[in-house]
Amino acid sequence: MTTTPQDLRTDQTPLAPGAPRSGTTFLGLPTAPRGVGHLRGDRSFPDAARDALRDGQLRANLGHATQTIRGKRARVVAELPDWQQLRAAGSALKTATMARLDEHLEELERQVTARGGTVHWARDAGEANRIVTDLVRATGSDEVVKVKSMATQEIGLNEALEAAGITAHETDLAELIVQLGDDAPSHILVPAIHKNRAEIREIFLRTMPRVDADLTDEPRRLAMAARAHLRERFLRARVAISGANFAVAETGTLAVVESEGNGRMCLTLPETLITVMGIEKLVPTWRDLEVFLQLLPRSSTGERMNPYTSTWAGVTPGDGPQDFHLVLVDNGRTAVLADEVGRQALHCIRCSACLNVCPVYERTGGHAYGSVYPGPIGAVLSPQLTGVEDNASLPYASSLCGACYDVCPVAIDIPSILVHLRAEHVEAQERPTAESVAFRALARAMSHPRLWRLAQRAAGLGRLVARGRPTMPAALPFPASAWTRSRDLPTPPAESFTAQWVREHGGRS
Amino acid sequence: MSAREEVLGRIRTALGETRAPVPEVVRDYRTTDDRPVAELLDVLVDRLEDYKASVLRCGPEDVAGTVTAALDAGLGTGWAPGSVVAAPGLPAAWRPDGLDTDDDRPPVQLAERAASVTAVAVAIAETGTLVLDGTPPCGRRALSLLPDCLVCVVTADQVVGGVPESLGRLDPLRPLTMISGPSATSDIELERVEGVHGPRTLVVVLVS
Numbered sequence A: 001m002t003t004t005p006q007d008l009r010t011d012q013t014p015l016a017p018g019a020p021r022s023g024t025t026f027l028g029l030p031t032a033p034r035g036v037g038h039l040r041g042d043r044s045f046p047d048a049a050r051d052a053l054r055d056g057q058l059r060a061n062l063g064h065a066t067q068t069i070r071g072k073r074a075r076v077v078a079e080l081p082d083w084q085q086l087r088a089a090g091s092a093l094k095t096a097t098m099a100r101l102d103e104h105l106e107e108l109e110r111q112v113t114a115r116g117g118t119v120h121w122a123r124d125a126g127e128a129n130r131i132v133t134d135l136v137r138a139t140g141s142d143e144v145v146k147v148k149s150m151a152t153q154e155i156g157l158n159e160a161l162e163a164a165g166i167t168a169h170e171t172d173l174a175e176l177i178v179q180l181g182d183d184a185p186s187h188i189l190v191p192a193i194h195k196n197r198a199e200i201r202e203i204f205l206r207t208m209p210r211v212d213a214d215l216t217d218e219p220r221r222l223a224m225a226a227r228a229h230l231r232e233r234f235l236r237a238r239v240a241i242s243g244a245n246f247a248v249a250e251t252g253t254l255a256v257v258e259s260e261g262n263g264r265m266c267l268t269l270p271e272t273l274i275t276v277m278g279i280e281k282l283v284p285t286w287r288d289l290e291v292f293l294q295l296l297p298r299s300s301t302g303e304r305m306n307p308y309t310s311t312w313a314g315v316t317p318g319d320g321p322q323d324f325h326l327v328l329v330d331n332g333r334t335a336v337l338a339d340e341v342g343r344q345a346l347h348c349i350r351c352s353a354c355l356n357v358c359p360v361y362e363r364t365g366g367h368a369y370g371s372v373y374p375g376p377i378g379a380v381l382s383p384q385l386t387g388v389e390d391n392a393s394l395p396y397a398s399s400l401c402g403a404c405y406d407v408c409p410v411a412i413d414i415p416s417i418l419v420h421l422r423a424e425h426v427e428a429q430e431r432p433t434a435e436s437v438a439f440r441a442l443a444r445a446m447s448h449p450r451l452w453r454l455a456q457r458a459a460g461l462g463r464l465v466a467r468g469r470p471t472m473p474a475a476l477p478f479p480a481s482a483w484t485r486s487r488d489l490p491t492p493p494a495e496s497f498t499a500q501w502v503r504e505h506g507g508r509s
Numbered sequence B: 001m002s003a004r005e006e007v008l009g010r011i012r013t014a015l016g017e018t019r020a021p022v023p024e025v026v027r028d029y030r031t032t033d034d035r036p037v038a039e040l041l042d043v044l045v046d047r048l049e050d051y052k053a054s055v056l057r058c059g060p061e062d063v064a065g066t067v068t069a070a071l072d073a074g075l076g077t078g079w080a081p082g083s084v085v086a087a088p089g090l091p092a093a094w095r096p097d098g099l100d101t102d103d104d105r106p107p108v109q110l111a112e113r114a115a116s117v118t119a120v121a122v123a124i125a126e127t128g129t130l131v132l133d134g135t136p137p138c139g140r141r142a143l144s145l146l147p148d149c150l151v152c153v154v155t156a157d158q159v160v161g162g163v164p165e166s167l168g169r170l171d172p173l174r175p176l177t178m179i180s181g182p183s184a185t186s187d188i189e190l191e192r193v194e195g196v197h198g199p200r201t202l203v204v205v206l207v208s
Helices: A045-053 A056-078 A083-099 A101-114 A125-139 A150-154 A157-163 A173-180 A197-207 A219-236 A262-268 A286-300 A333-337 A342-347 A353-357 A359-364 A375-386 A403-407 A414-428 A434-446 A449-459 A462-466 A480-484 A497-505 B003-015 B037-050 B060-075 B107-112 B163-169
Strands: A117-122 A143-146 A167-170 A239-242 A246-248 A253-258 A272-278 A308-313 A323-329 B054-058 B084-086 B115-119 B122-124 B129-132 B149-155 B176-179 B201-207
Touching (some): A045 A359, A056 A353, A083 A342, A101 A323, A101 B003, A117 A125, A125 A157, A125 A239, A125 A272, A125 A323, A143 A219, A150 A157, A157 A167, A173 A197, A173 A219, A219 B107, A246 A286, A253 A262, A262 A308, A286 B163, A333 A342, A333 A375, A333 B003, A342 A375, A342 A414, B037 B054, B060 B115, B060 B149, B060 B201
Parallel strands (some): A143 A239, B084 B115, B115 B149
Antiparallel strands (some): A253 A308, B122 B129, B129 B176
């Protein structure tokens, strides 16, 4: 596949209809706009990762948590003799859904509308935020309760509501910890994975107005403190905002998968429910959920089934919210869909299994990725949603070991997309980079024997800098530092293999 | 152009004029379970207990007495019958004397009650899951959510092996609640802790 720099558009203005297209896969579809939402970090991954790696407490917390969840997942996945068949079916279902995404969305809209719901469409984060803000304003309420939702984090909904004078109460325990601690989420499933029980206790003691001063750091006591803190808010809430794990096109059924019951509170008690959903999160038929309701809980929390799954279709008289709105958000997803290699990233069901097995994530944590989507899936999703040049360091935030692909319940080939995005980034450079100059020189040397021998002899000088250590120092002068500051460069050997052969065998082959 | 037209137009542009054929979805995973009912019931009990629910088993003639025992287990003996709310369609033969019955009161009033008693629509053995479908025997969603103790009566004919069989028995247009054990969280160091916002006690009466 070839792309030219102008294919990788990151500006906000959509192309005019009929504007010239310059690539075969990227068709000038707008990516997620800058200035709103949480898909871009303010630093590159290596810079942010370097700070994270120095935080011993963070690394201990992450190491403990990811090890726990890896073990739980492996045990419950091993219980199912047909796991690989389910995985293949999940992958095929998502491919089939994307192949007719427009038709399924139109059907979903028809079904939700027929059952008393209202469907709204949003081109991007800003439009979605405006729609939700207006809907909340129309109810007259100045506060909402929220179910944990990646889509609303992605679009920065809480900030938009706050700017409009509306208070959003996060109700998922981990989201609550993040919100009370004035922190940012660092994991898809457990946004507060970077905090341990002692740190969580400290946040609760500092920020919960009526908390018991004798609160211990026992997880059960901490969960009870959250229950007490939120109970009254649930009972008085008039408006709730949720995401959706799945939407069934043929029936208009929406599904939220959760553990604590905060989701059920939000989906059941308020008069108005506003659900914000990315356009890719639907499945064609009710039966398709038989696959995903097996894949998701075992992959995410390592349970046979999560404690609570709620489904609803439109409005049910006498049971639950009587005013239901579904907001369908693009925000760069159609640009991802246009890339035949990268579109697999839209198959993600947000289980976070790839984060938990990733050797890079386990050490750096989620904040280093700068986006609400961290880890391996974030490294392929965020750069595609924003355009590669706005998250150019993320495709390199991986050792390409492939553990993420192995555990992905819908078999997204993350390593291949990473390589694809790296190639796109390299081809997008209008001026040669130090790396590309170095590799071009290397290619020339490797195809000319005399040059190669000269280069080997020159490289041997590196031994003077290494002073007997097995690797070269990380602090080499620029431009070599760009390579060595995050990679080990072995010290050149005293003698090359060819030179040794010539010495010992006198040039006989 | 409306946002709807624009987003749909973008999707059509992204997929191109000559669309790839829709791949066939091979469903060669397990969709039925041939184990005898007695074995499925044992699996269900094992999985419910593994996720910290309590299970009491009884014959069809002894349901009301076992529901009383379940409430004793969940609330401690000496509970007031008026503090327990039953789903409006719960069969009369399953009800201990004096229980309150849910009506169209504001749902938040259910938060003051100690326990609720409902039937289920389907139970899934392999995952230890109960599914309530909002019909009168199961009650509205708030009923199985707000009281701190939930007693569910499951009959043997409602128990299926796995998830695929359960969805085939359910109506996707009803508001469904799938319940697997008491409310829980894994948000602190990824360790499971039972009891957050939903009922902290789940007692299942299994009738066979």
